[in-house]
Amino acid sequence: MKAVIVYIFLFLSFTASAQLFSLSGRIINSEDGEGISDVLIRLENTGHSSLTDSSGYFELKNIKPGKHKIFISSIGYKKIYAEINILNRDIKRDFVLYADVLAIDSVLIKSKKDNTFGITRLKDVEGTAIYAGKKSEVIVLKDITANTATNNSRQIYSKIAGLNIFESDGAGIQLGIGGRGLNPQRVTNFNTRQNGYDMSADALGYPESYYSPPAEAIDSSLAGW
Numbered sequence: 001m002k003a004v005i006v007y008i009f010l011f012l013s014f015t016a017s018a019q020l021f022s023l024s025g026r027i028i029n030s031e032d033g034e035g036i037s038d039v040l041i042r043l044e045n046t047g048h049s050s051l052t053d054s055s056g057y058f059e060l061k062n063i064k065p066g067k068h069k070i071f072i073s074s075i076g077y078k079k080i081y082a083e084i085n086i087l088n089r090d091i092k093r094d095f096v097l098y099a100d101v102l103a104i105d106s107v108l109i110k111s112k113k114d115n116t117f118g119i120t121r122l123k124d125v126e127g128t129a130i131y132a133g134k135k136s137e138v139i140v141l142k143d144i145t146a147n148t149a150t151n152n153s154r155q156i157y158s159k160i161a162g163l164n165i166f167e168s169d170g171a172g173i174q175l176g177i178g179g180r181g182l183n184p185q186r187v188t189n190f191n192t193r194q195n196g197y198d199m200s201a202d203a204l205g206y207p208e209s210y211y212s213p214p215a216e217a218i219d220s221s222l223a224g225w
Contacts, residue, residue, distance in 0.1 A: 020061070020062040020064060021063050021064075021065065021086050021088075021090050022059060022060060022062070022090045023043075023060045023063055023070075023084060023086065024057070024059040024090070024091075024093075025092050025093045025095065026052070026057050026094045027039040027052050027056045027058065027072065027074070027095050027097055028094060028095070028096055028097070029096075029097060030097060030099070031099065034056070035052065035055040035056020035057065036052060036056050036074060037051075037052055037053060037054045037056060038052060038074065039051065039052040039058070039072060039073070040071075040072065040074065041060065041070065041071075041072050042071045043060060043063065043068045043069070043071075044068070044069040044070070044071060045069075046063070046064075046068065048060045048062075048063060063086055064086075065088065066085075067084070067085050068083070068084045068085075068086065069081065069082070069083055070082045070083070070084050072095055072097070074097060076100060077097040077098065077099055077100055078097065078098050078100045080097065082095070118139060118140050118144035119137060119138065119139055119144075119159050119160070120138045120140065121136055121137065121138060122138055127196075137160045139156060139157070139160070139220060140219075140220050141156070141215060141218050141219065141220060142219075144159075146215070148214075148215035149215075149216060151212055151214060151215045153165055153167065153175055153176065153177060154167060156215060157177055162180055163177050163178070163179055163184075164177065164178040164179070164181065164182070164184040165177055165184060166178065166185055168186075174186055174212060175187055175192070175212040177190065178190070194213055
């Protein structure tokens, strides 16, 4: 008689352990109680996972009995780690997600004015000079693509409209630019200065007859007429 009882008990235990159950429920927002869609629900170390539908509903099927760790995650909400104990029936349980919001102090961002393509404009007043109402260009050498080692004026001044470029030598010793159709030879029709001072004694004859400063040593080049 005892053997029969033991046999029946073992058979019932085996039958219960072979059963599979389900876990279902809704994922809702803590603020308004509405369902949250596309929330990931995963049972750790089981391979069971699911995403909530548009109403926040989810269902995981064919789960073996026992204790399981559940992981719930969604962008913009705090993650949930919980433990579910499935014994001999399906489990229905809702979970509440709280917004993952971090309040910070105000941030002040400072930035230099961007020199688009290496060219900008002179201010209306630069030091003691007034450029308001005049055509002016500022070339920022570090922001342009040019061969500054050879003073390649064709590349350095290529983006300034109205300039004529004259290359009289291949070494870039003599600068030759002219504006609005004027003679570009040796910048004859320009008053050429370095750091605000004339580069030669004869400002209107051959303004750069003494030398041309190497473009590698120039921070910016100003052109105004």
